[in-house]
Amino acid sequence: MNRKDILSSLESHSPAVLIVGAGINGAGTFRDLALNGVDVLLIDRADFCSGASAASSHMAHGGIRYLENGEFRLVREAVQERNRLIENAPHLVRPLPTTIPIFKVFSGLLNAPLKFLGWLEKPAERGALVIKIGLMLYDAYTRGQGTVPPHVFDDRAKALEKFRYLNPGICFAATYYDGSILSPERLTIELILDGEAEGDHARALNYVSLVGVKGDTATLRDEPTGSTFDLQPKLIVNAAGPWIDVANRTLGLQTRYIGGTKGSHVILDHPELRAAIGKNEFFFENKDGRIVLIFPLMDKVLIGTSDIPIENPDEARCTEDEVDYFLEMIARVFPSIKVNRSHIVFRFSGVRPLAYTQAKIAGQITRDHHIQEDVLGDIPVYSLVGGKWTSYRAFSEQVTDKVLSYLGLARKAGTQNLPIGGGKDYPWTGYIQLQFFNRVHELTGLPDRWPKILFDRYGTRAQEIAAFMAADYDAALKHKPDMTRREIAFLTQHEKIVHLDDLLLRRSMLAFLGELTRPLVGELAEYTGETLGWAKAQKKAEMTRALDILADRHGVRL
Numbered sequence: 001m002n003r004k005d006i007l008s009s010l011e012s013h014s015p016a017v018l019i020v021g022a023g024i025n026g027a028g029t030f031r032d033l034a035l036n037g038v039d040v041l042l043i044d045r046a047d048f049c050s051g052a053s054a055a056s057s058h059m060a061h062g063g064i065r066y067l068e069n070g071e072f073r074l075v076r077e078a079v080q081e082r083n084r085l086i087e088n089a090p091h092l093v094r095p096l097p098t099t100i101p102i103f104k105v106f107s108g109l110l111n112a113p114l115k116f117l118g119w120l121e122k123p124a125e126r127g128a129l130v131i132k133i134g135l136m137l138y139d140a141y142t143r144g145q146g147t148v149p150p151h152v153f154d155d156r157a158k159a160l161e162k163f164r165y166l167n168p169g170i171c172f173a174a175t176y177y178d179g180s181i182l183s184p185e186r187l188t189i190e191l192i193l194d195g196e197a198e199g200d201h202a203r204a205l206n207y208v209s210l211v212g213v214k215g216d217t218a219t220l221r222d223e224p225t226g227s228t229f230d231l232q233p234k235l236i237v238n239a240a241g242p243w244i245d246v247a248n249r250t251l252g253l254q255t256r257y258i259g260g261t262k263g264s265h266v267i268l269d270h271p272e273l274r275a276a277i278g279k280n281e282f283f284f285e286n287k288d289g290r291i292v293l294i295f296p297l298m299d300k301v302l303i304g305t306s307d308i309p310i311e312n313p314d315e316a317r318c319t320e321d322e323v324d325y326f327l328e329m330i331a332r333v334f335p336s337i338k339v340n341r342s343h344i345v346f347r348f349s350g351v352r353p354l355a356y357t358q359a360k361i362a363g364q365i366t367r368d369h370h371i372q373e374d375v376l377g378d379i380p381v382y383s384l385v386g387g388k389w390t391s392y393r394a395f396s397e398q399v400t401d402k403v404l405s406y407l408g409l410a411r412k413a414g415t416q417n418l419p420i421g422g423g424k425d426y427p428w429t430g431y432i433q434l435q436f437f438n439r440v441h442e443l444t445g446l447p448d449r450w451p452k453i454l455f456d457r458y459g460t461r462a463q464e465i466a467a468f469m470a471a472d473y474d475a476a477l478k479h480k481p482d483m484t485r486r487e488i489a490f491l492t493q494h495e496k497i498v499h500l501d502d503l504l505l506r507r508s509m510l511a512f513l514g515e516l517t518r519p520l521v522g523e524l525a526e527y528t529g530e531t532l533g534w535a536k537a538q539k540k541a542e543m544t545r546a547l548d549i550l551a552d553r554h555g556v557r558l
């Protein structure tokens with residue numbers, strides 16, 4: 001069903017479950033409920049994956065530093081989920097060698113015990129011994145799964161041989177594996193489309209807000225038209241992330257579940273730094289004790305992040321002070337590489353939906369997840385508090401089990417080994433990939449290079465997209481020759497694009513990787529508008545909206 005069909009189906013039918021918020025937790029719960037035959041509607045007041053889930057550091061990780069906080073359950077669950085992501089969505093989540101440069105041997109040994117006793121204000125720098133113990137535990141949690149190799153410890157000489165620009169002041173470097181989520185936004189939309197593919201009982205709408213509740217009736221607003229409509233769900237899942245308390249207030253519930261902290265990142269176009277880190281993420285402790293990262297993302301470098309308490313998530317922006325902090329911190333690990341503002345191609349910022357607590361240090365607030373239950377008349381409201389991107393599947397499973405139990409239904413299917421989107425029937429080895437490219441080429445007649453280009457972007461969905469491209473006249477984009485008009489038409493028609501910025505920021509990585517130019521934005525507006533039937537004035541308004549968002553939230557001025 002397209003947007004119009006879904007909206008008109010809701011005029012005569014109320015879904016049993018309403019999920020408010022389509023970040024990764026809402027999307028994951030949606031897919032799991034859909035899989036189990038539940039009549040469910042997922043809504044988001046903005047685009048899918050445009051809140052906290054779009055602001056992540058792109059790490060599928062257990063969170064080695066949470067061991068120090070004693071969060072063993074969380075870390076065990078997250079490393080297992082990291083492996084599942086690599087196995088179920090290999091087109092978008094890849095093993096990521098992660099290197100910790102170490103400057104001391106014994107420091108930090110008392111961090112964990114002091115933390116347990118509540119005596120620790122600021123942790124001491126983590127030394128080699130503490131890191132070694134953490135990594136042994138980390139490996140132990142997934143021994144037997146074999147998805148990623150165990151950690152290695154290199155002495156100074158070996159580490160400097162591997163990374164010749166690394167700070168010579170180090171005494172060791174430890175390398176272990178986590179995962180890299182190339183595009184959280186694409187992973188989320190593919191998850192949602194998988195949910196909808198289960199049947200007409202599962203529908204998802206972006207740009208629809210929850211605006212109020214009276215008795216058993218929830219009022220929603222279709223943002224593009226401003227029209228409102230009513231539903232009578234049996235249960236509401238509040239997956240509004242950092243906006244959970246705001247959404248609960250809309251429902252008439254006064255809650256204080258979230259005490260979010262802001263985190264920002266910048267993307268650098270810096271070939272020298274990119275070459276210096278190679279395939280590795282550098283994950284290290286900055287001078288002030290914060291754990292920060294230098295992360296390889298395609299041909300760019302992602303730098304993050306901060307951890308600053310914030311009241312209003314709508315105000316999260318990457319500030320100039322944060323940029324200064326990021327640029328300075330690179331020198332701790334790669335002192336000879338000069339980086340400045342001119343290398344920044346994109347900035348982003350978001351709020352972690354952490355559980356409200358009185359903890360003094362933001363980094364010590366638990367990242368674990370739980371469900372808060374309230375009742376609205378006869379309707380239960382489940383608020384999904386906390387969590388990490390990495391462990392969304394486990395959290396969604398927990399929520400789904402609770403919903404199924406409330407509705408008196410039995411679980412029919414699980415998601416542990418379920419591939420996501422273009423991760424289905426994934427050709428893992430080079431030879432099988434070659435066979436896949438040949439098959440797509442033979443089926444569609446597209447020139448040789450396209451199957452691989454599409455596969456790199458969309459995994460095995462490349463076949464469906466190639467067939468769509470071949471079914472009518474197509475041409476490469478003038479300002480981005482490795483994308484085509486029909487590819488844009490496919491994304492617009494099949495991936496729920498409402499606004500131009502959905503395409504620039506979330507269905508593609510164009511903005512993120514600093515690939516946008518004004519002429520390209522114009523060309524993309526042209527072909528998106530063609531598919532959505534935009535008149536000239538609407539095309540212009542969409543351009544203005546997209547350019548404003550890029551400038552205001554991402555520091556991109558075209």
Ligand SMILES: Cc1cc2nc3c(=O)[nH]c(=O)nc-3n(C[C@H](O)[C@H](O)[C@H](O)COP(=O)(O)OP(=O)(O)OC[C@H]3O[C@@H](n4cnc5c(N)ncnc54)[C@H](O)[C@@H]3O)c2cc1C
Pocket residue numbers: 020021022023024025026027043044045046047048049050051052053054055056057058059060061208209210211239240241242243247250262263264305349350351352353384386387388389390391
């Ligand atoms: C800076 C930063 C770095 C992070 N790094 C990592 C990392 O590397 N690895 C990791 O595993 N985790 C990471 N996380 C954590 C992870 O990103 C979040 O825990 C996760 O994305 C939360 O998802 P969510 O679905 O709960 O919330 P969100 O993604 O925020 O989704 C909530 C949605 O609700 C919608 N909404 C709000 N109000 C309404 C309403 N009234 N009606 C309809 N819709 C509404 C919003 O538009 C939003 O899309 C990071 C988070 C941040 C902020």
